[in-house]
Amino acid sequence: MAGIYIHIPFCKQACHYCDFHFSTSLKKKQEMLQALEKELVMRRDELKDEVVETIYFGGGTPSVLDVHETDRLIDSVRKQYTVGEDPEVTLEANPDDLTEEKIEGLAASKVNRLSIGIQSFFDEDLKFMNRAHNAEQARTALQKARDTFDNISIDLIYGIPISDDKRWEENISIALSYEVPHISSYALTVEPGTALKKFIEKGVVPGVDDEQAEAQFQYLVRRLEEKGFVHYELSNFGKPGYFSRNNTAYWQGKTYLGIGPSAHSFNGRERAWNISNNSLYIKSIQAGQLPLEVETLSQRDRYNEYVMTGLRTMWGVSLQRIEKEFGGHFRDYLLEQAERHIADRYLYLDGDILRVSQKGKFLSDGLAADLFMLPLEKKK
Numbered sequence: 001m002a003g004i005y006i007h008i009p010f011c012k013q014a015c016h017y018c019d020f021h022f023s024t025s026l027k028k029k030q031e032m033l034q035a036l037e038k039e040l041v042m043r044r045d046e047l048k049d050e051v052v053e054t055i056y057f058g059g060g061t062p063s064v065l066d067v068h069e070t071d072r073l074i075d076s077v078r079k080q081y082t083v084g085e086d087p088e089v090t091l092e093a094n095p096d097d098l099t100e101e102k103i104e105g106l107a108a109s110k111v112n113r114l115s116i117g118i119q120s121f122f123d124e125d126l127k128f129m130n131r132a133h134n135a136e137q138a139r140t141a142l143q144k145a146r147d148t149f150d151n152i153s154i155d156l157i158y159g160i161p162i163s164d165d166k167r168w169e170e171n172i173s174i175a176l177s178y179e180v181p182h183i184s185s186y187a188l189t190v191e192p193g194t195a196l197k198k199f200i201e202k203g204v205v206p207g208v209d210d211e212q213a214e215a216q217f218q219y220l221v222r223r224l225e226e227k228g229f230v231h232y233e234l235s236n237f238g239k240p241g242y243f244s245r246n247n248t249a250y251w252q253g254k255t256y257l258g259i260g261p262s263a264h265s266f267n268g269r270e271r272a273w274n275i276s277n278n279s280l281y282i283k284s285i286q287a288g289q290l291p292l293e294v295e296t297l298s299q300r301d302r303y304n305e306y307v308m309t310g311l312r313t314m315w316g317v318s319l320q321r322i323e324k325e326f327g328g329h330f331r332d333y334l335l336e337q338a339e340r341h342i343a344d345r346y347l348y349l350d351g352d353i354l355r356v357s358q359k360g361k362f363l364s365d366g367l368a369a370d371l372f373m374l375p376l377e378k379k380k
């Protein structure tokens, strides 16, 4: 099985914390759509032996597209690729785009899962992050979406410096009152080159407090688990039957094809990434050239990636799989590196599976890094 990710690189305005690839000018939207369709044609052989089980519109803000434009892209996928009988088709959407008409249009389209960028139900937080929507839009859009779609996920952000524990707890209560079956929640991170980083450096806004973020994360895990959510990945909580099929496949190392500027692809051996520039992407596709760079993963890279994703997910890291895929010395190395974290109760062995404990969950990326053969090289 395989997944197709389509990057829609447009946003109405730039959120202060965001370092994804997008443009706030929609002037090239039509050219971009044509280029995306053409890239789907150009790369069809890459999945010729695979059945596509998930299609994911990410961004950027895919909900800036009209429903017929999303459908056109889904039709292109169906035309060029073998698609399974019941694919999961997710669209990331922002509340300010989700009018009643749009939600009804989407419900009648081939999209069957909405991932809504709520982030917070409070105006103070939304203004601080420079989100394009307000609290009322967040509630109205979610209510309408809930009335129409069964499979919904919402995003929430914790660790917002101007916020506090009480507001975070209320955010979770409000989210739960809508009975959404899936929640993705991320700590606000300060990325290089973002407006947020500059504001913090200039002292205009307070910095992120890691201890507060960790406490809010632990509270979130407790509240959602009490309500029957499964914490199946560091930032993802789903009711049984509602885990993101797209993301699960990605964490389990399945093949996916990334279409659009800045999109990444993976086929088990190689990782590829498209250029992060809308004009250059369009130009290159128009000229019949794929604007991508490819890296062949070494055995060590693959081991590191497996350890990283394994520790982030409820499936953990299988020692047997490490031995089978990479050899006994990788298994011995892993156990040796893990020893002190097991002694400190951040990690534990569950039979043959190495997992993070409740105490270690918030730190899973750092714990994984301690088990790497070498630090992962980050590609831009």
Ligand code: SF4
Residues within 6 Å of the ligand: 010, 011, 012, 013, 014, 015, 018, 019, 020, 022, 059, 060, 061, 094, 117
């Ligand atoms: S809407 Fe999403 S992609 Fe666009 S700027 Fe905000 S966080 Fe980034």
